[in-house]
Amino acid sequence: MNEAMLALKGIVRSFPVAGKEELEVLKGIDLEIARGKFVSITGISGSGKSTLLHIAGGLDSPTRGDVSFNGKLLRELSDAEQSELRNTNFGFIFQFHYLIKELTAFENILLPSMIKNPKEDRERAGLLLEEVGLYARKDHYPNQLSGGELQRVAIARALVNSPRIIFADEPTGELDNENAEKVFRMLLDITGKYEHSLLLVTHNREFASEADESYRLHFGLLEKI
Amino acid sequence: MRYQNFLAGRFYKSKKGGFLSFISFISVIGIAVGVFSLIVVLSVMNGFTEDLTEKVIGTKAHIYISSMYGGIKDPFGTAERIKKLPGILGASPVSSSEIMIRDGDSVGGGILFGIDPESIDTVTDFGKYLIIGEPRDIKDGGAVIGSELALELSAGINDKITLISPNVKVTPSGAMVPKTVELTIKGVIKTGMYEYDKSFIYADLEDFNDLFDTGKGTATSLYVKIKDIYATRRYMDMISPLLSPGHYMRDWIDMNHNLFTALKTEKFVMGLILFMIIFVAGINIINTIVMLVQEKRKEIGILRALGSRSSGIKRIFLLQGAYIGAIGTAIGAFAGIITVVLIDVLNIRIPGGGVVYYLDVLPVRLKVLPDILVIIAGAMAISLVFSLLPASWASRIDPIKAIRHE
Numbered sequence: 001m002n003e004a005m006l007a008l009k010g011i012v013r014s015f016p017v018a019g020k021e022e023l024e025v026l027k028g029i030d031l032e033i034a035r036g037k038f039v040s041i042t043g044i045s046g047s048g049k050s051t052l053l054h055i056a057g058g059l060d061s062p063t064r065g066d067v068s069f070n071g072k073l074l075r076e077l078s079d080a081e082q083s084e085l086r087n088t089n090f091g092f093i094f095q096f097h098y099l100i101k102e103l104t105a106f107e108n109i110l111l112p113s114m115i116k117n118p119k120e121d122r123e124r125a126g127l128l129l130e131e132v133g134l135y136a137r138k139d140h141y142p143n144q145l146s147g148g149e150l151q152r153v154a155i156a157r158a159l160v161n162s163p164r165i166i167f168a169d170e171p172t173g174e175l176d177n178e179n180a181e182k183v184f185r186m187l188l189d190i191t192g193k194y195e196h197s198l199l200l201v202t203h204n205r206e207f208a209s210e211a212d213e214s215y216r217l218h219f220g221l222l223e224k225i
Numbered sequence: 226m227r228y229q230n231f232l233a234g235r236f237y238k239s240k241k242g243g244f245l246s247f248i249s250f251i252s253v254i255g256i257a258v259g260v261f262s263l264i265v266v267l268s269v270m271n272g273f274t275e276d277l278t279e280k281v282i283g284t285k286a287h288i289y290i291s292s293m294y295g296g297i298k299d300p301f302g303t304a305e306r307i308k309k310l311p312g313i314l315g316a317s318p319v320s321s322s323e324i325m326i327r328d329g330d331s332v333g334g335g336i337l338f339g340i341d342p343e344s345i346d347t348v349t350d351f352g353k354y355l356i357i358g359e360p361r362d363i364k365d366g367g368a369v370i371g372s373e374l375a376l377e378l379s380a381g382i383n384d385k386i387t388l389i390s391p392n393v394k395v396t397p398s399g400a401m402v403p404k405t406v407e408l409t410i411k412g413v414i415k416t417g418m419y420e421y422d423k424s425f426i427y428a429d430l431e432d433f434n435d436l437f438d439t440g441k442g443t444a445t446s447l448y449v450k451i452k453d454i455y456a457t458r459r460y461m462d463m464i465s466p467l468l469s470p471g472h473y474m475r476d477w478i479d480m481n482h483n484l485f486t487a488l489k490t491e492k493f494v495m496g497l498i499l500f501m502i503i504f505v506a507g508i509n510i511i512n513t514i515v516m517l518v519q520e521k522r523k524e525i526g527i528l529r530a531l532g533s534r535s536s537g538i539k540r541i542f543l544l545q546g547a548y549i550g551a552i553g554t555a556i557g558a559f560a561g562i563i564t565v566v567l568i569d570v571l572n573i574r575i576p577g578g579g580v581v582y583y584l585d586v587l588p589v590r591l592k593v594l595p596d597i598l599v600i601i602a603g604a605m606a607i608s609l610v611f612s613l614l615p616a617s618w619a620s621r622i623d624p625i626k627a628i629r630h631e
């Protein structure tokens with residue numbers, strides 16, 4: 001149980017900058033996230049939090065270093081295998097909800113399940129919709145929902161395939177305090193209940209302090225707080 | 226449902242970038258116009274070809290038998306023997322040659338057919354094309370002339386017509402004068418082929434023999450009518466042993482080779498030109514999908530994050546092209562088929578028809594195989610091939626770049 005499910009080793013990420021030498025955003029990050037754990041990362045804007053989260057979730061590749069999930073190196077997986085990993089084991093929530101505006105709340109939640117299997121799990125999608133308190137809004141389209149509601153739908157979407165780990169990049173960043181609190185609690189409740197791991201990037205010190213492990217990203221390195 | 230199909234459908238129906246956008250509408254219309262014109266134009270060309278074929282073989286034979294040494298000596302006997310073969314519908318002696326027609330002080334050209342009125346209808350549609358008179362009326366110095374020729378000569382029934390043979394005869398005084406024959410017009414034929422109606426004259430075989438000195442009871446050729454007009458080879462092989470040496474055969478395809486090759490080439494070139502419309506519409510499809518991909522960059526990023534493979538993304542956008550192609554093709558095919566059917570039932574007259582052109586109504590013939598099938602498959606293939614480019618571009622979009630920066 002205690003073994004690291006997701007492990008980042010010596011992650012370096014640099015971006016080419018026109019005319020100048022490379023900009024090294026991450027300078028050697030080591031991080032392990034065990035099953036069911038809640039890990040938070042804070043840091044000033046531009047410190048590389050999103051970059052780190054994208055690398056951890058396999059959306060971006062590090063310049064150097066390795067990411068492994070359950071002992072398997074991500075870089076050794078094919079596009080199909082990486083896609084499957086993201087689909088079934090990872091869940092993403094971003095600062096902006098990124099719901100698909102042509103789909104209803106229910107259909108948005110169902111989408112990862114459809115990607116997994118053409119026989120989508122409608123029951124679970126309905127259950128999750130209920131859990132985020134939006135069952136009555138089932139057939140509403142994103143433009144009919146408020147910012148907080150949209151983010152709650154995005155949470156349900158991230159959870160529909162019962163992933164092992166949720167990557168959340170400032171999920172409450174766009175919300176007012178009251179809604180931010182509500183969304184954060186919901187995220188914490190659900191991930192706790194189903195033993196999902198949670199990697200949360202946030203500006204909110206209060207939220208960050210509730211994590212099992214809290215880190216600050218500073219000058220390209222992680223500092224434990 | 227597969228999520229790619231599901232999303233492709235929803236994207237397609239969305240107002241911006243999707244089906245309802247102006248540019249997508251233009252793509253659909255482009256395909257539809259291309260398919261429509263191909264169906265209509267090719268059907269008209271089929272109609273012409275078929276009509277022409279029918280008239281060509283309706284006035285002439287399926288198989289011609291001629292002799293290398295002047296004429297066929299025993300045409301009636303040979304005809305009887307050929308008629309006993311299976312699949313032979315008829316055989317009749319026919320002589321033909323160019324002649325001159327005297328019209329007052331001037332002369333014009335024509336083609337004289339010497340026919341056997343009893344059996345001519347077993348090999349051609351002669352009787353069917355007669356608008357005045359009957360085949361047997363040509364007996365005893367009668368003649369049937371083409372309707373256009375009748376107009377030109379202002380000749381009517383029972384008027385006399387003088388034909389001048391290229392052969393000459395020597396008068397008792399030693400002068401050489403061309404042989405002539407005077408016939409009485411007893412009938413008028415109208416095939417609808419201007420060229421034929423303008424020059425054909427039919428007379429009794431014996432009057433022909435008389436005029437050309439070809440000898441009583443002979444004919445320049447034997448016309449044979451067969452059951453399956455596309456299997457002429459087989460029948461010719463059957464007939465061959467019945468003929469004495471020096472006879473040879475040709476079929477209707479061979480006799481009209483140039484005409485049918487020209488028609489085929491024309492149809493091919495026309496089809497190619499019209500396919501260009503679909504080609505241009507295909508370029509519109511690229512445009513439409515590029516716009517949609519731009520619009521959906523964020524969605525593409527999130528779909529990748531949610532676990533769609535790059536091939537899945539490709540399929541979503543490929544399907545957009547398929548929808549445009551399918552809807553355009555369906556509209557075009559529907560409108561095209563309706564138009565062809567309307568042209569057929571309304572018997573649309575060609576302006577100047579019958580005089581300027583050989584036909585007076587527009588003939589059409591819808592061919593499902595291969596025409597319609599090739600058009601539909603071609604339009605769909607072009608739509609898909611042109612979608613491939615923007616679709617594979619969409620599938621290569623870096624999810625991070627798509628998600629970053631609001």
Ligand SMILES: Nc1ncnc2c1ncn2[C@@H]1O[C@H](COP(=O)(O)OP(=O)(O)OP(=O)(O)O)[C@@H](O)[C@H]1O
Nearest residue numbers: 015016023025043044045046047048049050051052
């Ligand atoms: N593709 C890229 N090319 C060049 N520079 C990049 C690229 N992506 C990120 N960066 C740079 O890397 C740095 C870290 O970016 P990142 O988005 O990870 O920061 P962040 O900590 O998430 O900031 P914020 O709190 O504002 O979201 C920034 O300076 C950014 O400009």
Ligand SMILES: [Mg+2]
Nearest residue numbers: 049050051169
């Ligand atoms: Mg960020």
